[in-house]
Amino acid sequence: MDTPKTGEFAHIGKSVVIKGELSGSEDLYVDGTVEGTIQLAGNNLVIGPNGHVHADVNAKGVVIQGKLEGNIRASDRAELRKSAVILGDIITQRIAIEDGAYFKGKVEIQREAAKPTSPPANRPEPAVEARSAAAGGTPVTKQ
Amino acid sequence: MASVTHSFMKLFRGSSTVPGQGARSVSMTQRLTRRSSGLGAVSRTLQSEEPICVLDIGSTSAANIRYLTERGHKIYSEDLLEASTDPSLITKDEQGQMILDSRRFLADNLVYPPAQFDIVLCWNLADYMHESLVKPVVARLWSTIKPGGMMLAFFHTHEAGPDAPCYRYHIVDNDILEMQHVQARRDLRKGPTGALHTSIEKSFRLQRVFNNRHVENLFRDFGSIKFFLTRDNIREVLVVR
Numbered sequence: 001m002d003t004p005k006t007g008e009f010a011h012i013g014k015s016v017v018i019k020g021e022l023s024g025s026e027d028l029y030v031d032g033t034v035e036g037t038i039q040l041a042g043n044n045l046v047i048g049p050n051g052h053v054h055a056d057v058n059a060k061g062v063v064i065q066g067k068l069e070g071n072i073r074a075s076d077r078a079e080l081r082k083s084a085v086i087l088g089d090i091i092t093q094r095i096a097i098e099d100g101a102y103f104k105g106k107v108e109i110q111r112e113a114a115k116p117t118s119p120p121a122n123r124p125e126p127a128v129e130a131r132s133a134a135a136g137g138t139p140v141t142k143q
Numbered sequence: 144m145a146s147v148t149h150s151f152m153k154l155f156r157g158s159s160t161v162p163g164q165g166a167r168s169v170s171m172t173q174r175l176t177r178r179s180s181g182l183g184a185v186s187r188t189l190q191s192e193e194p195i196c197v198l199d200i201g202s203t204s205a206a207n208i209r210y211l212t213e214r215g216h217k218i219y220s221e222d223l224l225e226a227s228t229d230p231s232l233i234t235k236d237e238q239g240q241m242i243l244d245s246r247r248f249l250a251d252n253l254v255y256p257p258a259q260f261d262i263v264l265c266w267n268l269a270d271y272m273h274e275s276l277v278k279p280v281v282a283r284l285w286s287t288i289k290p291g292g293m294m295l296a297f298f299h300t301h302e303a304g305p306d307a308p309c310y311r312y313h314i315v316d317n318d319i320l321e322m323q324h325v326q327a328r329r330d331l332r333k334g335p336t337g338a339l340h341t342s343i344e345k346s347f348r349l350q351r352v353f354n355n356r357h358v359e360n361l362f363r364d365f366g367s368i369k370f371f372l373t374r375d376n377i378r379e380v381l382v383v384r
Contacts, residue, residue, distance in 0.1 A: 095212070097205035099323075104226075106219045109212040 014050040022055075031066070041075070049083055062092075064101075071105075174313070174321040180371040181295045181379030183318030185262055188293065189214060190317075195261035198287065200253075200268055202325050206313035207264070219260070223280065224309070224325075224347060226252050227272055242275035249283055258289045265296040266312045267377070269361065271347045278361070285364050288384045294365075296380045298353045303376035309347035 016032035023039035031048035040059040051066030074092040082100035310322040371379035
C-alpha cells in the first residue's frame with residue numbers, strides 16, 4: 001500500500017483539522033490532524049508524513065508515516081514506515097515495521113477469522129502462508 | 144533555553160563530545176552479529192507453545208516483534224532510554240544537583256499491572272540511563288514481572304571504554320543477536336522540546352560501568368541472578384523474580 005495518487009483515496013490535507021468521529025467506506029489519506037475515532041472497516045487508511053492522528057483506528061489496512069496516538073485494529077495489515085511514531089496498541093493479522101519507526105505499545109497478531117463456507121466440514125484447513133511486506137521494510141508476517 | 148540545553152548536557156557524563164569520533168565508533172546502519180548465551184537461556188521459555196507476554200524496553204526492533212509474534216507471543220515495546228531524554232524530566236535534588244524526575248518518568252512509562260510479563264528484555268538500558276532513574280526503573284520492572292519471570296540485561300565491562308556505543312539489539316535466532324548503533328531522535332516525538340533535544344544530543348553515552356557487586360545490588364530483590372561471560376566486553380545477566 002504505497003502513498004496514494006490523487007483520486008484513489010479521500011484526502012485530508014495537512015492544514016485540515018478534524019475533531020470527532022470519522023467514518024467512511026472508501027480509502028482515506030490523512031496528512032492533517034484528526035482527533036477522535038476513525039472507522040474505515042473494509043478500507044485502508046494512510047497517515048501521511050505530516051499527519052497527526054490522535055484517535056483509535058479501525059480499518060482493513062493501515063499505513064503510518066506520521067504520528068498516531070491511539071490503538072490500531074487493522075483487519076488485514078499494519079505498516080509502520082521509518083518516519084512513523086506510534087503510541088498505542090496494534091492488533092492485526094500482519095505487520096511490517098521499517099527500521100527507524102518508533103513504537104510504544106503492544107503488538108498482537110490475530111489469526112484471520114474463519115470465513116463462512118458451505119459446507120464448512122468439507123473444506124480443508126487453510127494453509128499457513130507468509131506474505132512479503134513492503135519493499136524496504138522489515139517484514140513481520142503471520143496469517 | 145540555552146541554559147536548559149547546557150544543564151541537560153551535564154546530565155550526560157561521557158568523555159566524548161562529538162558522537163561517533165571515538166575509536167569504537169561504528170556506522171549507524173552497520174549491524175554486528177554476536178552470540179548470546181543469555182538470550183539462549185531465555186529462548187527456552189520463548190519456545191513455549193503457550194503464549195507469553197514479553198516486554199522489550201530497548202529501541203524499537205522490528206526483528207524482535209517479528210521473532211516473538213511469529214511464536215504467538217504478545218510483545219510490548221517501550222523505548223525507555225529514548226523516553227528518558229525528555230527535557231521536561233529535568234529537576235533538582237535537595238542538594239541542587241540536576242537529576243531526572245523518576246516519579247514523573249514512571250507516571251508516563253512502564254505503566255502496567257503487577258506481574259504482567261513473563262520476560263523483560265532490558266538489553267543495555269542501565270548502562271546508558273541517567274543514574275537517578277536506574278533504581279526506580281528496576282524496582283518498577285520487578286513489580287511488572289511475574290514470579291518466576293525473567294529479565295535479560297547487558298552491562299559493559301571497564302574494558303569497553305567510555306565511548307562504548309549504545310546498541311539496539313535485534314533477535315535473529317535463538318541465541319544470535321544483531322547489534323545496531325542507536326541514534327537519539329526526539330524530533331517527531333515531543334513537539335517543541337524535540338528540536339531542543341535533537342540539537343544537543345544525537346547519541347547516547349555510557350553513564351557508568353557496573354561491576355558484579357553493583358549488578359547484584361541492583362537486582363537484589365530478584366530471586367536469582369546468573370552471569371554469562373562474553374568475549375566482547377559485555378556481561379550478560381539473567382535475573383529471575
